[in-house]
Structure formats: C-alpha cells, structure tokens
Amino acid sequence: MIIDSHEHVMLPVETQIEKLNQAGVDKAILFPSAPHPERTIGLDGLKAEMAALYKVLAGENSKEANKQRLINNLIEQKDHIKKYPDRFLGFGAVPLGLSKxxxxxxxxxxxxxxxxxxxxxxxxxxxxxxxxLQVIFEAVSDYENFPLWIHTFNPVTMSGIKLLMELCEQFPNVPVIFGHIGCTLW
Ligand SMILES: [Zn+2]
Structure with missing residues (x-):
C-alpha cells in the first residue's frame, strides 16, 4: 500500500481523490489547510488567498480569530475525511499559546x-x-503513540531545530515528525 504522508485539504474533495488515483496513492495523511489557492480564479484571487496565509504565518491574526479559523479548517477537514474514510487519515491542528x-x-x-x-x-x-510547543508535548504525552507533525524548514531556523530536539529528549514517549526533514538546514 502506498501512503502519502503529508497532504493538505484540497477542494473539492473529488479533485483530491482524482489526484491520488492518478498518482497510484492508496491513502493520504490529511492536514487542514488555511488557504485554498486551488479554488481561486485569476492572479488577483490567488494573491488574496495567499496573503491570508502570510498573515497567519506572520502571526498577525488575533488569538480568537486564529482559533476560529482553525475550528473552521478542522470542520472542513473532518467533512473531507467523512466522504472518503478509506482514503484519508487526519492530523488535527492545535493553536499555540493556550494554557495546558x-x-x-x-x-x-x-x-x-x-x-x-x-x-x-x-x-x-x-x-x-x-x-x-512544550505545552503541546505535555498534552499529548498522556496518549500512547500520538505523533506531532512539525514543519522544520523556513521560517524555522537551525536554532529552532535544536530547541525542538531538546523537547524530543524531554518527552521521549512523544513521536515527532520533522516535516520536510529540516530541508536545507541539514
Ligand atoms: Zn504542510
């Protein structure tokens, strides 16, 4: 069985299934998506959609706005998986900056x-x-074999990767996936 370890929600779901079929991929691990460049029309639409993503990445949204956005993204993702439960497994987003x-x-x-x-x-x-992320490690360490998926190239730096390694050492029972394997930082 071929499993794609990292895909984001693509709309409509049928297009994503078609892409999986074309690539001969049986299942995908699905993550929520903040922007949907695939449903925009024209360059201006694409720019507007990507601007929303850059705002998220730059941390310019309020804590409440961020939580609401994640809830909406998670509902969309759940809906996607419900339609094709044998093709997708989900990873859920959690906001940073909340209490334990x-x-x-x-x-x-x-x-x-x-x-x-x-x-x-x-x-x-x-x-x-x-x-x-320490709070997230603490929260998931109650569960068995419950992995965290962390993006580890730009804007993450080498010092960020080292900090992440320290957290891995502190919580050895939490499996951590270094997404994009640190990219050029290796
Ligand atoms: Zn991703």
Whole structure:
C-alpha cells in the first residue's frame, strides 16, 4: 500500500481523490489547510488567498480569530475525511499559546473526538513559538503513540531545530515528525 504522508485539504474533495488515483496513492495523511489557492480564479484571487496565509504565518491574526479559523479548517477537514474514510487519515491542528488545560481540552474535543491520528501541522515562526510547543508535548504525552507533525524548514531556523530536539529528549514517549526533514538546514 502506498501512503502519502503529508497532504493538505484540497477542494473539492473529488479533485483530491482524482489526484491520488492518478498518482497510484492508496491513502493520504490529511492536514487542514488555511488557504485554498486551488479554488481561486485569476492572479488577483490567488494573491488574496495567499496573503491570508502570510498573515497567519506572520502571526498577525488575533488569538480568537486564529482559533476560529482553525475550528473552521478542522470542520472542513473532518467533512473531507467523512466522504472518503478509506482514503484519508487526519492530523488535527492545535493553536499555540493556550494554557495546558485549554490545550488538553482542545486536543480532546477537536482531535481525539474526530478520530484524528496525530497533531499538526505546526509552523513555528520563531524560536519563541518552538518553546510554546512544550505545552503541546505535555498534552499529548498522556496518549500512547500520538505523533506531532512539525514543519522544520523556513521560517524555522537551525536554532529552532535544536530547541525542538531538546523537547524530543524531554518527552521521549512523544513521536515527532520533522516535516520536510529540516530541508536545507541539514
Ligand atoms: Zn504542510
């Protein structure tokens, strides 16, 4: 069986299934998506959609706006998986900057209850945001074999990767996927 380890929600779902079929891929691990460049029309539409993503990556949205966006993305993702449960397995997004209790609640409500198999994708924009992952490690260490998926190339730097390694050493029971394997930082 061929499994694609990392895809984001692509709309409509039928197009994504068609792409999987064309590539001979049986299943995909599915992550939520903030932008949907695939449904835009023309260059201006594409620019507007990508601008929304850059705002997210730059941390320019308020904490509340960010939470609401993630909830909407998660609903969209769950819906996608429900239509093709034999083709997708989900990883659920969790906001950074919540307390440990809030994080645990979020993971239970939006990740475990949705039958997702792990947590991510995290795209930390700074070393400070890597440190904020500590709460996530603590929250998932209650579960067995529950992986975190972390984006580890730009904007993550080499010092960010080292901080992440420290967290891995601190929580050896939490499987961590270094997404894009650090890219050029190796
Ligand atoms: Zn990704």
């Amino acid at each position: 209790e809030e994080t645990k609640e979020w993971i239970f409500q939006y990740v475990i209850q949705s039958d997702f198999k792990g947590v991510g994708e995290f795209t930390p924009g700074s070393d400070e945001q890597i440190r904020q």
